[in-house]
Amino acid sequence: MRIITQHQLGGPEVLTVEEAPKPRPRPTEVLVRVEAIGLNPLEARLREGEFPLLGPPPFVLGWDISGVVDQAQTGRLRPGDEVFGMPLFPRAANAYAEFVAAPALHLARKPAALSHAEAAALPIVGLTAWQGLVDLARVGEGDRVLVHGGGGGVGHVAIQIAKALGAQVITTAGESKREFVEGLGADEVIDYAKTDFAEAVREVDVVLDTLGGDTAERSLGVLRPGGHLVTAVADEDTELAARYEAAGLRFSGIAVDPDPSGLHALVGLVERGALRVHVQEAFPFERVADAHRRLEGGHLQGKLVLTV
Incomplete structure (x- = not known):
């Protein structure tokens, strides 16, 4: 071969x-x-x-x-x-x-x-989004979820999973991807080139960080008391995790694994037309x-x- x-x-x-x-x-x-x-x-x-x-x-x-x-x-x-x-x-x-x-x-x-x-x-992007939003954040009906990088691999799947869970979804994306992420179900799109999400968003229940850099740090102020940051890229930043905990917020890193139940859950979403x-x-x-x-x-x- x-x-x-x-x-x-x-x-x-x-x-x-x-x-x-x-x-x-x-x-x-x-x-x-x-x-x-x-x-x-x-x-x-x-x-x-x-x-x-x-x-x-x-x-x-x-x-x-x-x-x-x-x-x-x-x-x-x-x-x-x-x-x-x-x-x-x-x-x-x-x-x-x-x-x-x-x-x-x-x-x-x-x-x-x-x-x-x-x-x-x-698989990798789907399980990352599923394990972050479902297993860690327990997203449910009516939650406000901010997905960073909604047009990318993890982000475009995460928007759809959050919508399937009944959440209101805000996402950051470039203007060229606005139509794409809106078609996936995003309720609000923030053009990161024109608008600082840290100034535009408040009272979010869950933030999913797929970007890295200073995104996780700058997301601290957009969460409601008791809110939850889930990151796929800054999971080993213990100093930042301590800052979140000191502010009364939750901080979780995703270490994605080939979870059979999560994979079959993704199949279920595809089969009912909730995920593409x-x-x-x-x-x-x-x-x-x-x-x-x-x-x-x-x-x-x-x-x-x-x-x-």
């Missing part, structure tokens, strides 16, 4: 397509013939060596996959089943490949409403370097994927 690997840390040019043996599924695992691979900003950071999650090269990046079960060492899934998921995260899943061996529990049957490209774009996934661009497998250059360019609307 073909894999995408790297033998040194660096820019997109270090990613190379090579041949490798197919993995063998262990008991409780399946072998998935991959149709599409979701790309995430984390993978560009790992490629460059920003932190050693996967150890030194050579390694194979990637977690988000959608494809067809080729072999099954479990009764949960059968050959021919269309599946998707983010197996093994944060351990290496070696997902930039034509075949991936994965625990059956880390996969769900692909909803018919999603293409393989759309399904591959969903936007793929900005799909790149052929062999154009992975171009895809990573686009990934690093930022300002994405939704997600990027590789097709196999």
Whole structure:
């Protein structure tokens, strides 16, 4: 089979397509013939060596996959089943490949409403948003939720999940993405280039930070007493967490994991028409370097994927 690997840390040019043996599924695992691979900003950071999650090269990046079960060492899934998921995260899943061996529990049957490209774009961003809004923040009917970066990968899914939970959703986004995020259900859109959200928003129950930088710190003043900041990017900032707690607010970091119940909850939202996934661009497998250059360019609307 073909894999995408790297033998040194660096820019997109270090990613190379090579041949490798197919993995063998262990008991409780399946072998998935991959149709599409979701790309995430984390993978560009790992490629460059920003932190050693996967150890030194050579390694194979990637977690988000959608494809067809080729072999099954479990009764949960059968050959021919269309599946998707983010197996093994944060351990290496070696997902930039034509075949991936994965625990059956880390996969769900692909909803018919999603293409393989759309399904591959969903797991990490969908589970991040679900675990942040549902498991941590317990968002419910009538809550006011501020989603930072509503046009991006996590943000565009989070808007829809919050709306499905009955929340009023405010989001920050550039003017070019206003129509997009309004179409997802955002009740109020703040153009960050023209308006300071910290001055424009008050009495929010939950803030979901997907941006980093000083966003989490500046969000402190927009929350109502007892409000909750959930961050996907500043989860290890203990000093900031202490400031939130001192102000009578809650601070939580998301450490996303391949939770089967969360994945199936996302399937349920898709099947009832409450959740869709936007793929900005799909790149052929062999154009992975171009895809990573686009990934690093930022300002994405939704997600990027590789097709196999």
